[in-house]
Amino acid sequence: MSDNKVRLLFVTIAVLGGTIVGILAGVLAIMRGDHPATAISEGGMGFAGATALILLLFKHLRVI
Structure with missing residues (x-):
């Protein structure tokens, strides 16, 4: 595998992880009884926070 494909794979993993965390945060906000706009914002x-954290972790580990 070329270096660019490996990098793209790890960025994709970071985005998918961020998506899962974002969905869970929104669902938890709805279950807490917040307004839907607040849930979308959360x-x-x-x-954004989870994706950035995972990307920084990968960069610190010198994976990407």
Whole structure:
């Protein structure tokens, strides 16, 4: 596998992990009784934070 394909694979893993965390954050906000707009906002923040954290972890481990 070329270096670019490996990098793309790890970025895809980070985005998928962020998506899962974002969905869970939104669902938890809805279950807590928050307004749907707040749930969407919390889901987006969960996605962005988790994706950034995973990418920084991969970069620290010198994977990407």
